[in-house]
Amino acid sequence: MQTRGNSIAFDKVSRIYRRAGQPNFRAVDNVSLTIAAGEFVCIVGPSGCGKSTLMQICAGLVTPSDGTVLVGSTPVTGPGADRGVVFQQDSVFPWMSVIDNVEYGLKCRGVPARERREIAREYLARVGLGMVETSWPKELSGGMRKRVAIAGVFANGSGVLLLDEPFGALDYVTRHQLHDVLLGLWDDGTSSPRTILFVTHDVDEALTLGDRILVMGSGRVVDDIAVRAARPRTPDALLDRDMVEIRHTLLRHLGLEGPRARAPELVAAGR
Numbered sequence: 001m002q003t004r005g006n007s008i009a010f011d012k013v014s015r016i017y018r019r020a021g022q023p024n025f026r027a028v029d030n031v032s033l034t035i036a037a038g039e040f041v042c043i044v045g046p047s048g049c050g051k052s053t054l055m056q057i058c059a060g061l062v063t064p065s066d067g068t069v070l071v072g073s074t075p076v077t078g079p080g081a082d083r084g085v086v087f088q089q090d091s092v093f094p095w096m097s098v099i100d101n102v103e104y105g106l107k108c109r110g111v112p113a114r115e116r117r118e119i120a121r122e123y124l125a126r127v128g129l130g131m132v133e134t135s136w137p138k139e140l141s142g143g144m145r146k147r148v149a150i151a152g153v154f155a156n157g158s159g160v161l162l163l164d165e166p167f168g169a170l171d172y173v174t175r176h177q178l179h180d181v182l183l184g185l186w187d188d189g190t191s192s193p194r195t196i197l198f199v200t201h202d203v204d205e206a207l208t209l210g211d212r213i214l215v216m217g218s219g220r221v222v223d224d225i226a227v228r229a230a231r232p233r234t235p236d237a238l239l240d241r242d243m244v245e246i247r248h249t250l251l252r253h254l255g256l257e258g259p260r261a262r263a264p265e266l267v268a269a270g271r
């Protein structure tokens with residue numbers, strides 16, 4: 001199935017939460033941002049800075065207090081098949097077999113049984129799970145369940161994929177394997193890539209995956225960094241001078257480098 005990515009445009013988007021007895025809180029604060037069709041954009045930032053809220057606004061799961069989001073030329077007014085979502089928690093239905101999970105979105109859109117089975121099989125094969133299509137999710141490892149979820153969102157043909165820390169709970173090796181799976185599906189050389197927004201806490205994951213890394217802080221986008229390194233980006237590629245510089249910039253934004261990250265006795269001594 002050929003699916004093209006869609007652009008995303010956030011225009012002055014805010015989300016205010018009212019909390020009893022406290023001032024209103026701006027989880028997302030006046031964000032304006034354009035993401036080109038087919039871009040792979042990672043979002044990093046400290047815990048609580050608004051990353052998930054921004055993603056959920058784009059997914060149509062949270063309504064903005066102000067502003068608008070366009071996917072292509074269509075305003076976001078709620079969830080839709082044009083946007084596929086995978087979160088950190090298991091994004092599969094435990095009561096459905098693996099292949100039924102992958103077919104689910106297609107079934108909801110009324111794709112005929114034979115066609116959707118063919119598409120689901122294709123994507124299961126592409127994520128390396130062709131042999132377990134009749135298994136139940138509980139029979140799979142966490143990494144395999146993630147593959148099922150990813151096969152499902154790609155099979156459903158969404159032009160925009162919103163992935164919120166999808167690999168956060170996985171071990172190092174599985175995470176790297178899934179990077180390859182995801183990048184292979186994203187840019188398979190047969191059609192223009194889908195657009196991906198990917199939230200991560202892992203700076204190296206952002207450097208490995210993104211064309212562009214957005215840094216959020218206190219509800220705003222505080223930096224927007226292009227990553228021009230060629231793909232595939234092996235661990236060695238991350239040692240390249242430009243990549244090391246970007247990593248330093250990201251770590252500084254996260255408060256892990258600079259005065260705050262130094263040992264207090266060194267800071268006190270002015271070193």
Ligand SMILES: Nc1ncnc2c1ncn2[C@@H]1O[C@H](COP(=O)(O)OP(=O)(O)OP(=O)(O)O)[C@@H](O)[C@H]1O
Pocket residue numbers: 017018019027045046047048049050051052053054
């Ligand atoms: N429904 C809600 N009601 C009140 N406050 C909320 C609600 N949802 C989120 N918030 C607050 O908005 C802020 C941003 O939350 P969000 O989940 O977007 O952050 P995040 O950057 O994704 O954090 P993390 O990296 O820890 O997942 C947090 O301070 C959170 O407590």
